[in-house]
Amino acid sequence: MTHKVAILGASGYTGAELVRLIATHPAMEIAALAANSKAGQSMGQVFPHLRYLALPDLVTIEEINFADIDLCFCALPHKTSQEVIKALPRDLRIVDLSADFRLRDPAAYQKWYGNVHAASELQKEAVYGLTEFYREEIISARLVAGTGCNSATGLYMLRPLIAAGAIDPDEIVLDLKCGVSGAGRSLKENLLHAELSEGYHAYSVGGTHRHLGEFDQELSAVAGRPVEIQFTPHLVPANRGILATGYVRGDARAVYDTLSAAYADEPFVVVLPMGETPSTRHVRGSNFCHIGVVADRRAGRTIVIGALDNLTKGSSGQALQNANLMLSLPETEGLLLAPVFP
């Protein structure tokens, strides 16, 4: 049986990545593609790499008959997403890729995003989409909130360690390096090739990046008390990829054993042999997350490094993984594409 899906916000990178993945999914059919600013165009005009696919033309959201849709992906910008989802049928299953439903607490949302949430009643309903930790809730969820790509990377590294008490939750530094596609297809001077190529820099330094809202929420919940990590993202001249280097306090072997046990049965999260460290190039274009653990020269200090593709495991791949669960499909369906290297 084929499930019909719609993608709202199909003209952005996460929309295109959803189409790329669903293109070889055996049990999903793209029944509608919406992008209000480009309605009327074909997907092949907006993304010529998808021109070979038989896809519906882009329409406005209003033109979609959601009665025909089994599941809807929302790849819309933040703030827009909450307004659109609020107006969608209340029985429509939705995977949202925006930041709008990641934070359950309206006050936390307002603190990090600066506005009062337009659909705060749905915030409570939404399930946080970090599949490996919310699997049961996602299976029965109506609305799943895709995680931040940085948050996903860091949470895969840190969540089991805090849950197990393997590290000191007050002494966590997470230094993250991400490729430029995470910023989307928006026209900003600092995203131009001439500005970015051959250079790199930190941004949102000092604990101001919005993904900290997710870290605070998730790590505090699992610790049972407030946890605030130090987090600095950096932009590097590459299109895809997140590499996060975590500096934690805890015994390296205990850290390694905790992570190995946590992901032993997971198809997509791979803990490398002790002492090996990951590279973004080895997960590019795939739904895998690689995690490595190394002991520091000073006892009691450990380095944990995680890598994933921000557009796949960090966003659209995660969304598809969650959609599979919501539609009672095998979780890995359509997601076992090999990484693309070189």
Added chain:
Amino acid sequence: MTHKVAILGASGYTGAELVRLIATHPAMEIAALAANSKAGQSMGQVFPHLRYLALPDLVTIEEINFADIDLCFCALPHKTSQEVIKALPRDLRIVDLSADFRLRDPAAYQKWYGNVHAASELQKEAVYGLTEFYREEIISARLVAGTGCNSATGLYMLRPLIAAGAIDPDEIVLDLKCGVSGAGRSLKENLLHAELSEGYHAYSVGGTHRHLGEFDQELSAVAGRPVEIQFTPHLVPANRGILATGYVRGDARAVYDTLSAAYADEPFVVVLPMGETPSTRHVRGSNFCHIGVVADRRAGRTIVIGALDNLTKGSSGQALQNANLMLSLPETEGLLLAPVFP
């Protein structure tokens, strides 16, 4: 039914690309991987992006029991390939990705490659692997010679035009730009990141590139008389991709109609709407070849531009397409992966 395949030369980029593609192929199983210099290692050690796959460890060619193998991919270096294939069982179906069996004429081989062919009796048997033009021969072939990646790009653009008499075969300029993976994983100073990034240059200028042997052979055959094109390859700072710009004499509309007709039923070769031109980024990681046609401002002159991924359609994807035919599988099996963008 699953067909068992072996890959000889699995530690190079085309070997890794074969594994990437076969990883989601429903009717092929990798039964043996050989790489003499890295025998004993796992594929995941040599190519960590493939570590999640259950693959046989690398062995020497001598260790493989070819009686169990339905088809063998040879991704070995030039010259090595002819010696290895000469020693393989004579009933083993082989797709060779090297240059060793592309030229049917031993004298032409010696001219372009500088040595006497070690298996000249097999040269005659080998079928040139440009699938769309040798499909029938490939179906019944025992030994298929994968084409040069540059040759494939240019031949898709030029062959139908010469066959149809739509252009002057004596006035063809082919200016080609390729990414660095075409040079393989070899340790050469000019392939270092610090040498290549942010710079570009021509090489093998003046008609000295070996792929001209294939152009001469194939275009002369279809023209029924000697054809020599002008051909200059350039190395650009990208990992994958070939973009070839052809300057031909002929009416643009006739050129366009000829190409459109030639590829109307082909699943992988796409002629873009008249006036549109391709980009390597829209075929990256896929088995598609895009071709565009534009009229020059001077009547009777036309620009034809082709783009493909050198590792996929230009090499390992083509090899898999040919293997599908040889094994009576659907030609597109395992090859409909979407391009990866961005």
Added chain:
Amino acid sequence: MTHKVAILGASGYTGAELVRLIATHPAMEIAALAANSKAGQSMGQVFPHLRYLALPDLVTIEEINFADIDLCFCALPHKTSQEVIKALPRDLRIVDLSADFRLRDPAAYQKWYGNVHAASELQKEAVYGLTEFYREEIISARLVAGTGCNSATGLYMLRPLIAAGAIDPDEIVLDLKCGVSGAGRSLKENLLHAELSEGYHAYSVGGTHRHLGEFDQELSAVAGRPVEIQFTPHLVPANRGILATGYVRGDARAVYDTLSAAYADEPFVVVLPMGETPSTRHVRGSNFCHIGVVADRRAGRTIVIGALDNLTKGSSGQALQNANLMLSLPETEGLLLAPVFP
């Protein structure tokens, strides 16, 4: 004696490049910097790499007292430039980096740029800024029109050959590859890093690129009859650099000797030894142009390849070279910076 210069349009890449070059010029002082949209900001805010220099803050053009200025660089957008220059004092010496005064014929201007020229009386006065060929006129000029960066590259390769009758002017193909900074700091989707990195494509195919207006004007003038070349630019994923591959009809040795003689005494245009070809990486950040000549395998056909840095020799370096002449300074002053490699 120090000459006071102003730069109008200082917030673009060519403006910043002018500042970079003048920073170590012993006889020039930057007395005013204008950028209407960023007036009030410091140059270090707009271009942090220049923050260490003691520079005047950005002002509007109207705020500059041109009576204090010895020479004015206009690095403004096309069309804006003609309007601004029209309103400047008639005795102010000006080097314009825009396209506005490159074409002497108002009809040609209108054909290529689509609008009636707003200062057509100045078109006649302006000297075409290809220093090596207009040196005498530039020395005494009031208004010098900087050339297109693509045009400069091609004209260095072709002009002496046509002047000497060494090649057939009707059979010239110029296939050009340029880095992205040539498109300026404008916010366009196709200039984003995520769009450009790892991909390349042709644009303005078929004889539609505006720089053809300059080729037509200059090559026809030197040939004494109409000359129309075939010209295709390509965008490659690099920030700086132009590499142009020319396919010409003429004896390779005669081509080589003609070019060698033409540039024997030039400080910046270097003809490489016969058979060697240039790379953009060897001229990056410098005012040099490298030219190589190779014979094709078919007699009577020759490949000429030129390389320069679009922002330096193709634009701001050329402008400074011309300014030196206009101010009776040594032509190479401030311009002998070594290329930056790697």
Added chain:
Amino acid sequence: MTHKVAILGASGYTGAELVRLIATHPAMEIAALAANSKAGQSMGQVFPHLRYLALPDLVTIEEINFADIDLCFCALPHKTSQEVIKALPRDLRIVDLSADFRLRDPAAYQKWYGNVHAASELQKEAVYGLTEFYREEIISARLVAGTGCNSATGLYMLRPLIAAGAIDPDEIVLDLKCGVSGAGRSLKENLLHAELSEGYHAYSVGGTHRHLGEFDQELSAVAGRPVEIQFTPHLVPANRGILATGYVRGDARAVYDTLSAAYADEPFVVVLPMGETPSTRHVRGSNFCHIGVVADRRAGRTIVIGALDNLTKGSSGQALQNANLMLSLPETEGLLLAPVFP
């Protein structure tokens, strides 16, 4: 007066960078260039971007008459350098760019480099080349040991803070991102463009990078007791640049004031306004080091970020700055080239 200098190891990137910088130095002349493996070639053959300079051909070290040399730059590989320098005249002034004389303690040298030092008597004599902190010793030194490029970056950030007691020396995390030219022109698989482009990874994780020997030596000396930082370098796909993100314990304002005071009179080390952070692109090709300070959201924690060009301020620029001091020339002579952006 012009000082004659020799460069040993001129065929590597730091050798080429020295030539680039000295090319516009008004008081230095390159009298000899040595590169044993390429002796007999011209510098233009080895580095075509330097072909326009009138330089002596490459010779073997043995061929140089050091009596004619005022100062010698050694840009040789580690271990080779100590053997060569041991054999040079004892009154020759030398700036060594290798790691061989950075560590004063023979035991520390052996611990980090694995071999007994071949010239341990010279270890004591050598002055650590971090100009801003060893200026007086360098002026009168015979042998100056250039610092590691990573060490220089980190020491600029940390040394004044530890000296002033502004941060806790036991709680320092230094997460560093560097471009590929730091690894030199050596033929290693992991330095190939196809391996590096579009990917990034950590290396020497866990406190094993040799530059830690310098951190330990210098920071312990200034603290008056052992200091061991946590340090993880990462390789990013860029040719030049180091960006180091430091996580320290101390009041942000105190950290800022300490650094501002330390570098108030320095020509090359620039402390950005409080809250601003640096980018490698703004120091590329220059001798500047930019440092930024930001308060973390958690009181008492501060982020310090430093950026420099590993080939210039991190190596050859530093070497020239030290040579200027040793030759009683103005310290900034030849080093005020503007950064190259874009």
